[in-house]
Amino acid sequence: MKKEVRVQDAIGMRLAHDLTRIVPGEFKGRLFKKGHLIAEEDIPALLDIGKEHIYILQLTAGELHEDDAALRMGAALAGEQMTFGEPHEGKVVLKANQQGLLKVDVERLFAINMIDEIAVVAKQTDTVLAPGDKIVGLRAIPLTVAEEKVEQVERIAADGAVFSIKPFQRMKVGVVTTGSEVLNGRIEDKFGPRVREKLERFGSEVIEQKIVGDRLEDIAQAIVEFQQNGADLVLCTGGMSVDPDDRTPGAIKRVATEVVSYGMPVLPGSMMMLAYREGMPIFGLPGCVIFDDFTSFDILLPRVLAGEKVTRAEVARLGHGGLL
Ligand SMILES: Nc1nc2c(c(=O)[nH]1)N[C@H]1C(S)=C(S)[C@@H](COP(=O)(O)OP(=O)(O)OC[C@H]3O[C@@H](n4cnc5c(N)ncnc54)[C@H](O)[C@@H]3O)O[C@H]1N2
Numbered sequence: 077m078k079k080e081v082r083v084q085d086a087i088g089m090r091l092a093h094d095l096t097r098i099v100p101g102e103f104k105g106r107l108f109k110k111g112h113l114i115a116e117e118d119i120p121a122l123l124d125i126g127k128e129h130i131y132i133l134q135l136t137a138g139e140l141h142e143d144d145a146a147l148r149m150g151a152a153l154a155g156e157q158m159t160f161g162e163p164h165e166g167k168v169v170l171k172a173n174q175q176g177l178l179k180v181d182v183e184r185l186f187a188i189n190m191i192d193e194i195a196v197v198a199k200q201t202d203t204v205l206a207p208g209d210k211i212v213g214l215r216a217i218p219l220t221v222a223e224e225k226v227e228q229v230e231r232i233a234a235d236g237a238v239f240s241i242k243p244f245q246r247m248k249v250g251v252v253t254t255g256s257e258v259l260n261g262r263i264e265d266k267f268g269p270r271v272r273e274k275l276e277r278f279g280s281e282v283i284e285q286k287i288v289g290d291r292l293e294d295i296a297q298a299i300v301e302f303q304q305n306g307a308d309l310v311l312c313t314g315g316m317s318v319d320p321d322d323r324t325p326g327a328i329k330r331v332a333t334e335v336v337s338y339g340m341p342v343l344p345g346s347m348m349m350l351a352y353r354e355g356m357p358i359f360g361l362p363g364c365v366i367f368d369d370f371t372s373f374d375i376l377l378p379r380v381l382a383g384e385k386v387t388r389a390e391v392a393r394l395g396h397g398g399l400l
């Protein structure tokens with residue numbers, strides 16, 4: 077049960093929920109905490125944020141305060157690798173306590189948000205998470221909510237993780253660098269440092285970089301040798317487009333047991349190739365990877381490093397939102 081009381085008559089009463097102050101460009105947050113004992117000197121501050129009345133709250137059976145609803149949903153939805161703190165303004169935030177790839181069960185998240193008055197707001201599935209990153213913000217919309225709605229969320233969460241974090245594997249990576257201009261020293265290689273830096277962020281390392289020029293046989297042989305020498309992943313750089321000297325796609329095709337896709341509906345990075353040779357992923361990286369900070373490679377590399385097998389249909393779906 078909620079009763080409205082004029083703030084002037086509320087001295088000595090306790091606030092039923094956090095109260096928010098917003099000053100554009102300066103501050104947005106909690107001005108008073110739930111349970112605050114209202115004193116005479118609080119009245120001007122309450123009037124300044126537009127509160128002429130406050131609620132005095134008496135919960136009935138089967139009804140939950142927004143803070144308790146948020147805490148229960150947080151407890152139900154937080155995976156082992158996540159933490160959450162006390163509610164602020166009725167909202168609980170789940171954070172990652174380790175690095176990894178966020179996996180969201182999108183259909184079950186949808187089912188939760190189809191429950192009226194419940195809002196569970198997550199990062200996109202396959203987002204790369206660092207320790208401390210926010211994953212989910214959640215709340216009940218009204219000040220009080222039927223406990224049954226929170227129980228529905230708990231039932232969905234009990235069926236299996238809605239949110240989880242996959243750790244990255246530490247892979248040994250072979251780099252095959254094509255291009256006559258790199259082999260004969262006309263230009264300095266820029267791909268090696270670029271991919272090393274990207275891999276180190278995930279805890280993987282380049283075991284060797286072979287500079288092979290533009291002959292298809294040399295590129296193909298370098299890939300096979302890397303696999304024989306224990307590489308978990310091979311990256312071929314350059315030579316991915318349409319010129320007569322661009323032999324990388326042909327070389328990868330020759331040694332691959334499965335070509336997932338040559339070309340991706342992502343810009344930049346549309347000329348990228350992903351293939352597998354007996355389970356070992358092989359990327360063909362187009363020239364844009366040394367130029368653009370974020371390409372199709374940055375979308376698919378984390379998935380491969382998390383040990384996921386990427387399918388052709390998943391690649392095709394990247395077209396929606398793929399214009400980066
Ligand atoms: N007519 C078309 N032109 C282009 C197409 C196309 O479909 N039709 N695709 C474009 C796209 S998209 C991209 S991306 C690039 C892909 O280029 P490549 O992967 O074939 O790259 P290269 O031709 O080998 O080199 C391009 C450029 O980058 C320099 N390079 C290459 N490797 C290195 C290295 N290891 N270190 C430093 N610099 C490197 C190379 O010297 C060239 O200057 O093609 C578009 N064009």
Ligand code: MOO
Nearest residue numbers: 344345346347364
């Ligand atoms: O492979 Mo290219 O520039 O689409 O970026």
